[in-house]
Amino acid sequence: LLASGRQSDLVNAARALRHLGPGAYRPLRRLLDDPDPAGRRAALKSAPGVADPRLVAVLVGLLNDPACRYRAGQALIAIGEPAIEPLASLLDDPDTPRPVRLEVPRLLRRIPRPGTVARLRNHVHSTDSHLRLRVFAALSSLRRELALPPEQLQFVQSLVEAEIAEARRNAAGWEPARALYATPLLEEMFDVRRQRAVRRVLRILELRYDPDALRLVRQHLPDPARRANALEVLDTLLDPPLRPVVMPFVDESGGRRLDAALAVSPSEFITAHCRHPNPYVALLALDALARRNDPLGSQAGVELLAHPDALVREGAIHALAASDPKRAATALVPLLEDPDPVVAAHAARALARVTGRPLPERPMYSTIEKVLFLKSAPVFERVNGEDLAPLARVAEVEIYSPGQVIMKEGEIGDALYVVIRGQVSISHNDQVLATLGPGDAIGEMAVLDSVPRSATATALTEVEALRIGSEEFYEILHEQVEIAEGVIRMLCARLRDADSRLAARAGAA
Numbered sequence: 001l002l003a004s005g006r007q008s009d010l011v012n013a014a015r016a017l018r019h020l021g022p023g024a025y026r027p028l029r030r031l032l033d034d035p036d037p038a039g040r041r042a043a044l045k046s047a048p049g050v051a052d053p054r055l056v057a058v059l060v061g062l063l064n065d066p067a068c069r070y071r072a073g074q075a076l077i078a079i080g081e082p083a084i085e086p087l088a089s090l091l092d093d094p095d096t097p098r099p100v101r102l103e104v105p106r107l108l109r110r111i112p113r114p115g116t117v118a119r120l121r122n123h124v125h126s127t128d129s130h131l132r133l134r135v136f137a138a139l140s141s142l143r144r145e146l147a148l149p150p151e152q153l154q155f156v157q158s159l160v161e162a163e164i165a166e167a168r169r170n171a172a173g174w175e176p177a178r179a180l181y182a183t184p185l186l187e188e189m190f191d192v193r194r195q196r197a198v199r200r201v202l203r204i205l206e207l208r209y210d211p212d213a214l215r216l217v218r219q220h221l222p223d224p225a226r227r228a229n230a231l232e233v234l235d236t237l238l239d240p241p242l243r244p245v246v247m248p249f250v251d252e253s254g255g256r257r258l259d260a261a262l263a264v265s266p267s268e269f270i271t272a273h274c275r276h277p278n279p280y281v282a283l284l285a286l287d288a289l290a291r292r293n294d295p296l297g298s299q300a301g302v303e304l305l306a307h308p309d310a311l312v313r314e315g316a317i318h319a320l321a322a323s324d325p326k327r328a329a330t331a332l333v334p335l336l337e338d339p340d341p342v343v344a345a346h347a348a349r350a351l352a353r354v355t356g357r358p359l360p361e362r363p364m365y366s367t368i369e370k371v372l373f374l375k376s377a378p379v380f381e382r383v384n385g386e387d388l389a390p391l392a393r394v395a396e397v398e399i400y401s402p403g404q405v406i407m408k409e410g411e412i413g414d415a416l417y418v419v420i421r422g423q424v425s426i427s428h429n430d431q432v433l434a435t436l437g438p439g440d441a442i443g444e445m446a447v448l449d450s451v452p453r454s455a456t457a458t459a460l461t462e463v464e465a466l467r468i469g470s471e472e473f474y475e476i477l478h479e480q481v482e483i484a485e486g487v488i489r490m491l492c493a494r495l496r497d498a499d500s501r502l503a504a505r506a507g508a509a
Contacts, residue, residue, distance in 0.1 A: 002027055007036055014042035018049030025052040032058055037067065044068055047075030053082035060086045063100050066390075067475050073103060077110040084111055088119035098279060098309065101131055109138035112145035124159060128277040129166065133196055136203035140211055151207040153239055159204045160242065164249045167197035172262035173269040180266050181288040185368060185385045189284055192384050198250055205246070209237045221250070267296055274300040274319075279309040280386045286315030287368050290322040297323035302331055310340040311389065314367060317346050325354035342367075342393060362399070363464065367392045373466055376439035377418045378493075383486040390476045391483065395466040400459040407443050409456040415469050417442040422463030428455045435460065444487075 001013035014031050017024040028050050031043035044062070047055060056079060062072040076083040090096045090104050105123075108116045120142070123135050136159075142148070174190050199218065206214045217234050220226035235247055264272075273285035286304070289297035301320025304312050317335065321328040328350060335347035345364060352359050365373070370392035374380045380388060398417070400406055406417060409428060419440050426434045426442070433455060436442060442457050442465070477484050 007039060010034065010036075010039045011042040014039065014046050017043075018046035020050070022050060022052040024050045025054055028052075029055065029058065032062070040068065041071065044071035044075065047071070048078035051075070051078040051080075053079055055079065056083050056086050059083075060090070063090070063103065064097060066099070067471075069100070069103060070475075073107045076107055080111055081113055081115070084108065084113060084115050084119065087111075088116075088122075091119070091123050095308075098128070098277075101128070102134060105131070105134040105138040109141045112142055114146065117142050117146070117148070125162070129193070129196065129200065130278060132163075133200045133203065136200055136207070140203055140206035143207060144211055150209070153208065153241065156204055156208045157242055157245065160201055160245060163197055163200050163204065164245065167194065167249070169262050170194075170197075173264050176263055177266035177269045180292070181270050181285075183284065183288055183291065185371065186284050186288060188385055189281060192386065194253060198253065201246060201249065205237070205242075213237060271296055271300055274304065274315075278386075279307075279311040280389050282307075282309075282312045283315040283367065283389075284385075286312070286319040287366075290315075290318040293322045294319075295323050298327060302327065305331060305335060310338075310343050311367060311393075313338065313340070313343045314346050317343070317350050318366065321350040321354050328354045363397055365397060370395050370466060373418055373420055373439075377441040378439075379441050379444055379490040380418075380483070380486055382489060383483055387483060391468060391473070394472040394476070395468050398465050398467045400463040400465070402459055402461055404459045404463075406457040406459060406463070406465070407453050409454065410452045413443050413445075413451070413453050413470065415467050416444040416473065417457075417465040417467055420464040420466060422465075423460040424463055425458045425460050426455050427458065444490075 001009040001016070004010075010031060013027065017028050017031075024046075028043055028046060031039055032047070032055075034040045034043065047059065055075065059072045059075050059079075060083075062068040065072075076087065087104050087108055090100055105120060108120060117139065120135050120139055124132065124139075126132050126135065170190065170193060178187075198221070202214050202218050213233055214237070217230045220230035223230075231247070231251060234250060235243065238246055270285050270288060274282050274289070276282045276285065282304070286297065286300065288294075289300065297319030301316040301318075301323065304316035305320070307313050307316065313335065317328075317332060320331060332347045332351050332354075336344055336351070338344040338347060346366070349359060349364055351357075367389055368385075371385045371388045374388050374392055374395070375383070375385065380391075395418075397420075398406075400422075406424065407413070407415075419436060419438050419442065421438055424436045424440070424442060425432055426436060436457075443453065445454070477487075
């Protein structure tokens with residue numbers, strides 16, 4: 001099979017190698033370099049069965065590829081202890097891409113060794129609050145797995161106080177800035193950050209107190225009917241020095257009480273967030289400047305055009321073009337060759353706009369606009385914008401003329417669509433079942449179960465839609481659990497609706 005060179009044979013060979021253990025290292029290592037994605041995916045699926053430590057270096061490198069990240073991570077977990085130090089080194093390296101840094105604690109928590117704990121503890125003070133949350137969650141899991149003793153009260157209290165202080169600074173800064181810079185996604189983001197601050201505090205407490213009791217506190221706090229009981233359980237767990245620190249903060253849902261002494265000027269607050277370690281937060285801050293044509297966008301935009309994250313570069317393009325068109329006319333030229341095609345396309349459109357050249361006829365939306373389109377679809381409406389941003393980045397705009405078939409009954413589903421504008425007819429066996437419009441999702445069921453489409457979708461008017469390929473959808477689904485939760489909620493709602501209709505028909509009969 002390996003010698004034939006045919007792609008189907010190489011895929012079958014990769015599937016067989018998983019049963020051969022470390023002895024299959026050499027052929028599997030060769031298949032991991034296969035330029036064909038199908039062969040590489042098959043090799044990655046087999047890598048946990050081979051679990052040879054000599055694969056660590058190549059697997060760590062494959063974490064940089066979103067299409068390979070999940071499978072490479074599973075293989076590193078299977079290899080175990082030899083993977084700890086290379087994975088921990090990714091956290092130590094400031095040049096490691098943020099999505100990889102966020103994935104590392106999830107992998108290390110699955111390799112329960114004392115060395116894992118020591119390496120994760122080095123990052124409890126990271127400036128990236130989302131990374132800290134994952135580090136605390138990993139340390140809590142490892143404490144349980146390794147039956148470690150409770151952390152010292154002084155250590156836990158110092159971490160809790162630092163988290164609460166940061167949350168209060170954010171609340172105090174956002175309140176005066178809201179009047180100038182509020183957008184729907186910024187409002188949502190600060191709500192999410194308050195919730196995450198509470199989660200970080202509770203995860204820190206799991207390093208000293210009963211994790212099972214704190215897990216119930218985490219689950220029940222959002223439920224108004226169980227909130228009082230959750231707070232009572234938390235109060236009984238804490239040592240006296242922690243009680244007056246933690247309880248008011250958790251009770252007010254993450255720093256809603258404002259401290260005027262911590263407030264900064266709106267301009268200082270928003271520009272600081274343009275340089276936030278979370279690229280999505282920086283994107284929203286830059287977007288807020290762009291919407292106001294704020295002069296602050298000129299300096300922040302020029303500075304961040306070279307940012308390593310494509311999301312931030314995109315935001316910088318729009319902030320600079322909106323605030324300082326003359327400066328943008330020269331500063332944006334290098335981004336026409338940006339390695340990220342989305343960034344290069346946004347630079348080209350922004351340059352056309354500031355120089356007065358005709359814009360391309362084909363519409364193009366920013367990542368923020370596409371996030372808002374996705375949130376208008378019931379399947380994604382309860383997923384926060386940050387978790388939808390990777391999906392928005394890969395969503396492509398498609399335009400269909402009246403009468404054009406968007407998807408055909410009986411075809412294997414390879415994409416889902418979210419309608420931006422226009423009307424779409426859904427039919428089965430030439431019988432119209434429904435008419436869909438802006439915000440409706442089409443074809444999501446076929447993407448989820450890879451079966452032939454059950455209906456035909458035809459454009460009634462000119463239709464503009466976001467298209468998300470099934471392969472890209474599943475790649476992101478592996479990393480964004482929140483999107484999977486949104487899909488599950490959608491399916492549950494549809495099942496309940498179907499049950500209600502069946503019950504109504506039975507009653508009528």
